[in-house]
Amino acid sequence: MRTMNFWTPSMILLLLFSISTTGAWAQSKSINGRVTDSAGDGLPGVNVYLKGSATGTITDFNGDYQVTNVSPSDILIYSFIGYKSQEIQAGNQSQINVTLNEDVEELQEVVVIGYGTQERKDITGSVTSLKPAEILKQPALTATQSIQGRTSGVQVITDGSPGSAPNVRIRGVGSVSAGVNPLYVVDGVISSDIRNINSADIISMDILKDASSTAIYGVRGANGVIIITTKSGQKGKMKINYDGSYGVKTPLNRVEMADAQGFAQFNNQALMRDGKAPQFDENYEGPETDWFDAITRTGSFTQHALSVSGGSDRSTYFASVGYFAESGLMQDNDYERLNARINNTYQVAKWLNIGNNLNIASINVANQNNRNFNTAYKQAPQIPVKNEDGSWGFSEFSNVGNPVASIEYNNNLINTVRYQNNFFAEAKFWDKITLKSSFGIEGEKLNKTNYSPVFYVNANQQRDVSSLSIGYQDYSYWVWDNTVNYNDQFGKHRINVLAGTTAESRFQYEHGGSRQDVPNDPRFWYLNLGDPETATNYHKANQKNTRNSYIGRASYSYDDKYLFTGTIRRDGSSRYPSHNRWGTFYAIGLGWRLSEENFLKNVSWIDNLKLRASYGQNGNDNIGDNAFLYTISNNLDYLFGQDATNHQGATITGVKDTNLKWEVTTEQTLGLEYGFLDGRLFGEIEYYDKVTTDAIFAMRIPSAFGGRNFQTNVGTIRNRGVEFMITWADQINEDWSYSLSTNWTNNKNVLEELNGGIPVIGGNIGSGQNVTLTTEGYPIGSFFVYDAIGVFQSQEEIDYYVNEMGYLLQPDAKPGDLIYRDVNGDGKIDDEDVVYAGSYQPKVYYGINASVTFKAFDLSVDFYGNLGNQVYNGLRGSRFGNENVTAAQVRDRWTPENPSTIHPGASNDFPLRSTYYVESGNFFRLNNLTLGYTLPQHICKKLKMEKLRMYATAQNPWMHQQYSGFTPELSGGVTGSGIEYDAYPMSTTYMLGINVGF
Template sequence: MRRIYFVFLLLFLACCGFAQAQQRVSGRVVSQSDKQGLPGVNVVVKGTQTGTSTDANGQFSLTVNEGAVLQFSMIGMQTQEVPVGTQTTINVELADDAQALEEVVVVGYGTQRRRDLTGAIAQLKGEEIQRYPVQTPTQALQSKLSGVQVIASGRPNEQPQIRVRGVGSALAGVSPLYVVDGVLTDDIRNISNNDILSIEVLKDASAAIYGVRAANGVVIVTTKRGKSGTTQVQYDANFGLRQPANLVRMANRDQYISYLTDAAPNQNVNNPPLTYEGTTDWYGEALRNGFQSNNNVSVSGGGERNTFFFSAGYFTDQGVVKTNDFQRLTIRANNEIQIGPKVTFSNQLSFSRGNERGVDLGIYQNLYRAAPIVQARVGDRFGNTSAFGNVGNALLSLDARNQRIINDRVQGNLALEYRPAEWLTLRSAFNTDLIFNRDRTYNRAFRNDAVTFISAGGNQQQINSSLALNEGRSLRYIIDNTATVNRTFGRSNFTFLLGSVTERFNSSFISGSRINIPNDPNQWYLGLGDPNLQLSNNAGGDLQTRQSFVTRATFSLADKYLFNASLRADGSSKFSERWGYFPTIGAGWVISEEAFMQDQSLLDFLKFRASWGILGNDVIASNAYLLTAAVNIPYFFNNTLSLGSAIQDIKDQQLKWERTEQFDVGLEFTLLNNRLSGELDYYNKTTRNALAFQIIPAIFGDPDNQYLTNIASFRNRGLELVLNWRETMTNGFGYSLGGNMTINRNQLVGLNGGQALLAGGVGQQGFVTRTDNGQPVGSFYVLNAIGVFQSQSEIDGAPVFGNRASVRPGDLRYEDVNGDGTITADDRIYTGSYQPKLYYGINLGLNYLGFDLTADVYGNAGNKVYNGKRAFRFENTDNIEAAYADARWTATRPSTTDPRVITSATPASTYFVESGSFVRLNNLTLGYTLPATLMQKARFRTARIYLTAQNLFTIQQFSGFSPELPGGPLDAGIELNSYPTVRTFAVGLNVGF
């Protein structure tokens, strides 16, 4: 802790300045490849603006302070740092900046140089992920990678949704597979951002190496390992405040009473025991500013035959909803030991504990609908909101409910690697993911005492306390055995992989509940409840197994002709068709290596690549194809009532996994001395044998008159573009500007006689989305609102919805699409979906004299969202939004767009469909790194402080909280009970010893 204080003292001293001994340093900078002098190389004293440039022969001379570190940089060359020490002559060789091309990228069961890739693989380094004050690393991917859409929520411990190149299914899984150090999983909330070395996203057919689980893309997470050398200690921390962002302003007292005049003229709003003269801000009463912190410390190092990396982290998020909070502890140990000259043992092991007090999202409907003329709370008593709208008092709901979720997780692997020859590697690994989950919810009893303020909320009461307990565990283990041959012949390289993968997953849960539990946390046990009044128990489990065989061959000829092919055979317990085969092929041509490209100076690197492959999706219920029998069914036999069993539903016993065929062509380039780099991709991704419901005659006895089978096809076609510019000026000023964009078109191209899929229920309006031929998945399917009736004569001459006698001037008018003279469900139209046609990210970076500034912008366009909270109305006395109160139709202020009232009889229509386009300043960070001289004196290896802000502002057309609305493929984009988006302000510290 003393060292942390010392950092701030040193910052102060750095601003004041102090005298130091100086010395003259000179030397020459040459190219590592041809040993020729390099003119124009920037030679800067790190952390200062003191510097010079080399002359025509690469010579330089400079006066520096004692203990200075010289930084040599030049466009197209790798930057190099040299401590001066007592040296007076320093000669430096700079290597060509092919670092980005020579970087090793994880591709699944192995690695490749980036320049050798034939597939579309996006990468994000761990140091970029650490810049964001977010709980899960997936949220840090937002705005960074083309083809990767990240839909985040402000809710603590909520996993952001990732969609890789669109939605390719309706009823099976649509989330990518996560692979953490070889462990296959569906959730990476247990990983500290500070432990991550890199994240790779396999976007195209290269993901076929993971077979039946790869159709939605693969996210590979690699954690840090130690390096041989001096032991290093790293401490990273940030502390911040999270606040609700972009809250919807609700009607005040006067606006609400004015609305009731039209919506509920018989409602008594002057009942002193129930109302008061002010306006209650229900969101202000239930929400707060929450504190967040993240502390992480790591120790790493090693000797000649071993390396180690240990870390521990503690993350807290108080949540912006009162009573909501989350804490997470993470511990990691990654070690490698060379047992002998040819045998290496390694492990990557982690433990995490999540501790969350949950919140029921249903309170948001009550907050939105509650009357503003009722006080929220006075002392320990709560206002009677049910007198105006029959909704519960959300504060009472929060106060009476205590949910605690504990999640313990052990994840990692043990691996043994044997290299009998330099070109052959044999590897066996045991990977495991063990989860224990405990969810306990206690609801205390409360009653209505029918006075001005009530301990309950009118109709809101709970006569008996209750306790519900759910406990579950799951164990996944994967055994990998691989043999890898790697041979190099001059500038050519050949790699061949052969392996087997065995996977088993089993889970079980048990739950129970009882009432009349004492209102004492120390007595919250099921055994202390009243078993004579209520007792419920439930239990279940699941078992899944997979056996796979995988092979891959890659060949690089003369560093310019690239070939890749793989085949995975998967057997899964989820299907009667036990085996599936998933091939992929890819080819690349490094055009810049050709002789005809050597005389030009514009392009530094140019590569064309193409890939094709088939991927699978088996994310369905384990018993989807198995016939199951209902038991204890009464029937008569020989005039005697007996109990028996019977199969009551129909299942397709020949279910297959969904198969996605993907074709990709891409162009990668760098030019202008490696200052500008970019990537352009076109992809065509078609899913066949997709799951949908087939209608069957009722005579067959299925209660739903339908069964699940493989009869649909989906297609995603798109274009991705990435551009990055990076430059360092002679005065030490450096900047970078990058951007990426993705254009995607999603369509259901063949339902083959199946039943269109309805979803997205919004209260009394029913389903508002429909997935059918020729439309995107989850398209909004509603009536077309074409204006507002202005007079009775307009009503008399137009088709109307429902009873004509109940339609009044100021009501919405709908289009008679089928021309039958009346408005019915048959007049509904498709009006877009939540899936954006374009999403993009813009990233800016500046650095000068130890200061660094980064800004990230994220947005999407061309999608729609449904304002479900505005549409969801069961009582005419529900509150309304202030904007609607000012814009709605009245006799003295006619409107052509907004109706006079929105009631429980208002049907789903385009009136509630709004634009989902937005652009957001996702992150803004200002940091300062101490000068090298100060760090040396303080014995710091690194020292940086920073200020950061997340979600500073959003420009949106949607009138709701946020157009970023997570959901399933069929019902995404509907705002009903969304957790508020949050804005974060934080200060952080990175210190290394």
């Protein structure tokens, strides 16, 4: 991997940490402690002050605090919105740890919603919030990985490769052509990727799931919205915080492959099946190669985050630098990120605040081809990585390459510098009207280098001349929001009205070139050092799109019982033709706090009971920039004239729908929030029905008019489900507290209508075979394969399997082959006989989370699982012949001496896609196990620090699965997920970490 580039802004930020802290360690009589919630997580921003005095402080990001000049007679008050206040006399104590319970009668927790905030008790939509402790509990590249198993309605599918972004699906898959990823909003800047954000910088993550909460984002909110707010400084002395962790990565699950003897037996039998002589030594006793071991290593995980924060009455600051590095399981597969952040706020007048949030990240990636795992799976164990003479080992009997050589000669490097910045100004008038203007920018500079040297493994794996290709990608985006907010309360009425405009612009281009005969030395990987006669250049078409929107939202509450939220957004997008460019999206949310009614208000065991319902629409414009525009293809050869001279020309080569319009998602929900037994038992249950109409699919023009395909609005996709969350949390005494929670989501996805559109084929497993079909009446990305109903035991069974005319249904079959069902009864086995064999989309996904705290120790356990989905074993089902197989395939295969009605015999025929390779995707995994210890405050005081916490974490240490491959958790495209063909195996990470504050 190339050396990390330490750009100038990061060096400037690093200087912040050399600020003199003279006087910061001056000591006085004080009380230290930590304030936590009922789940044991630290609460930031809690007010801690002396009763009847202005002396006090607020807790830091981890819930820690320190109050000076305290006498034994003083009473400390601990208060925080949404929680019950506590009063404790100081006495002779030097350390006071406090647990605050939620005040379910008030429920004044403030959550971030689109273009503002709202008290939890007034929300009529479906919004889930994660705290910093929950985000940091699972150190990972992105904060979205911490969502997995922690909230209902949100499915997170992770890939084990370094630097990969997880697939996040909120309430199912709602599109095929217009994108399914949620919208990310980071400090007001809209983004599609948050891998550049350091998780330690995040103060809150709010997930908007239904139309009532997402409609304010209109065209961008169809797939849900994740709002990320980063930390800001607080008034008071400068605070320094360090978070660091280091761990090692090992494979979570290994597949036992056949040894040399089993390999020889299986392949000899396959050869003899075809009437060929055996070629492999079944008595081989020489060295064997474990190809999975040969291409893998013990990976590593390193993370550091250092921050300073503070402020005065007129300004606050938060600055941080972070380093993240991950070495993957595959050799030479690495990811490295260095990022820096500065968040500032300034009060320039009593009525005016301004500020900025700046984040810059430099990322280096050394990529490897995931297909190397497929190659290692298939290569013969008798083949050495290298021969005794130093040459590469290879098989003479198959086209399987040497995966170690593939890694050795691969140089695929990417360097990215990415930045986000948000400038804002907020003016407040008469304590009721707030004007806010926010201008956000995001940009990315990406450099790609791919070098292939001269090498020779065998005739099928070699390169006679070196080649170098270099590409450059430039991306820029800006968004400008202007809003006015009116907030008022009179009598039993409370009203909030928001109105504003927002404009966006996105631009991207890419260009590059290549040359051959470039020296094999990274110092000389420049195009001008290659052969100019071999030069090629490319410039991809510029991509540009703009949006303009008008937004409005009104919230009303009467007597804290009856709630109303109405949202409307008028969106215009350049991605649609002028006559369909504008769309209006809206939502209505209603809430009824039954617990505030007189007939329930005095029921002692009922703390909160709120019924809410919503209905609304969102659009989706995540299609290509030229989806409706005819474009011209250049450099087309044309013979013209009597001498048939070759000329270059240009013409229109595609067909476009000039009437293309929005995909529209309409959603209705009904939910119940509850809290019982003095806040110890709480949760929610919600039903949703989410329908996407005018979904974009391909349609075919009649052959008389050219027979070409074009994209148009013809589909209807429905996601319908139930979400359930419940938590029990209790404080037993001053030393013990615990919590147990679970969440379950049941989602049913179906493509209800296609209206003449073309079903989408996906899931390529080689040899031209595809295993998924997205068609009317079934879930998106469903498996459609031949129905394997048994194994031929003898030639007599083959001869007996005939149609009505007496012709063999499988004339080329041999004993030990799979039997395929003639589904439509037409007397032959063909593509009309494929059957639905399930979907990669689970019917249920769930999480179980538990924690316990005893004095200074804390223990948390998180589980995650899927039920009701299928996966396709493409590793088994894509065999070209004379390749390795699993030990189970050798052990369980059909032979005349070992008859089997389930498992076929050895064969070198490319397997026909069938139900035999479709397996259960159910799994139950221990997602995270963390044991922590927080150093007592009196010891921290002696060490001149505010806090010190140490922890040990195991991520993915155990999984129960029915699937026979590496992992059933398989990411991929919308129509091609759930297939293990070139997937990266899941890893287990064991790490140690420390958190120190001064």
